[in-house]
Amino acid sequence: MNDAVGITQPTPDNTFKKYVPILTIICCLVSVVLFIGINLDGKPSDWAVYKKWGAPSAPDIFNGSYWGLITSNFLHTELWHIAFNLYWFWYFGKKIEFESSKFYYGLLIISSALISSLSELAFANTTGIGLSGIGYAFFGFIFVKSKISEEYKNYISNKTTSLFIFWLLLCVVLSKTKIWNVGNAAHIGGFLWGMTFAYISRFDNYKQLIFGLATFSLLGSSVFWSPYSITWLSCKAYKLHKAQKVDEAIAAYKEILSRDEDNEFAKTNLQQLEIQKLEEKALDLHKKQQYREARQVYNQILSMDKDNQWVLENLKRLPPE
Numbered sequence: 001m002n003d004a005v006g007i008t009q010p011t012p013d014n015t016f017k018k019y020v021p022i023l024t025i026i027c028c029l030v031s032v033v034l035f036i037g038i039n040l041d042g043k044p045s046d047w048a049v050y051k052k053w054g055a056p057s058a059p060d061i062f063n064g065s066y067w068g069l070i071t072s073n074f075l076h077t078e079l080w081h082i083a084f085n086l087y088w089f090w091y092f093g094k095k096i097e098f099e100s101s102k103f104y105y106g107l108l109i110i111s112s113a114l115i116s117s118l119s120e121l122a123f124a125n126t127t128g129i130g131l132s133g134i135g136y137a138f139f140g141f142i143f144v145k146s147k148i149s150e151e152y153k154n155y156i157s158n159k160t161t162s163l164f165i166f167w168l169l170l171c172v173v174l175s176k177t178k179i180w181n182v183g184n185a186a187h188i189g190g191f192l193w194g195m196t197f198a199y200i201s202r203f204d205n206y207k208q209l210i211f212g213l214a215t216f217s218l219l220g221s222s223v224f225w226s227p228y229s230i231t232w233l234s235c236k237a238y239k240l241h242k243a244q245k246v247d248e249a250i251a252a253y254k255e256i257l258s259r260d261e262d263n264e265f266a267k268t269n270l271q272q273l274e275i276q277k278l279e280e281k282a283l284d285l286h287k288k289q290q291y292r293e294a295r296q297v298y299n300q301i302l303s304m305d306k307d308n309q310w311v312l313e314n315l316k317r318l319p320p321e
Helices: 022-039 047-052 058-062 068-074 079-099 102-124 132-148 158-176 184-200 205-223 230-242 246-259 264-287 291-304 309-317
Strands: none
Touching (some): 022 068, 058 230, 079 132, 102 132, 102 184, 132 184, 184 205, 246 264, 264 291, 264 309, 291 309
């Protein structure tokens, strides 16, 4: 039997298997700590608790808690949720960290967190919680990289690709049919951003920076101006109300009710402001001794608030008809 002299047999490359992905490990540990913390806190359904552990509500973010756009990505409350997300975060993240610089990989994590949260905030009135938005960004990144870079070729199988696309579509259907509420905007936003991040990596740093800033500016504006969001309109109306900009606040409350006619927040506060305006009008008529007109306005207020003590007292002070 002759040996094939001079031919070297290929040996498996164990470099990737032995690689320790420091940033990936840190992100996973942060998620685990937050998961344990919120589940030991008693009421994980309370927004005050969510905010304490990194996921402020949409009104909190509109009022300045912008840090929650990043930290909410690392919070989970259910065991299955964190297990699923950490598996894919590790599977994709280790590969990306291995093939990239720490700065580049960290930038992908932070930008994906922001984009997925901003997408959810813009289209669903919340940031959502969990790493799935970043997970979809990682998937999108490797999906594109596998087409343009040898390092990523064949890293994700057709089965994995089919699973992620199927899950994305299934979650949309489940949300639309109100069977299960899922952060679809975060998934889609993260997925599109991951693909974009991979695609623009072919360009020079200047073009990458310009494109990235343009994307953040477009989505980031939803924190300060998001008229299609009822939550944003509610925060705007409340601020106007608090500042006693009555006419502007009334217009904002009416805009909310035109989109959600059963919105109790808008209904209650709109009635309060309408009564306030009527009280001012009634008082002015009363002082001018236009008693008949004043009585009509007082009665109009009572039709809205039958127990209004201020009106009842002033009616007693009117001369008899």
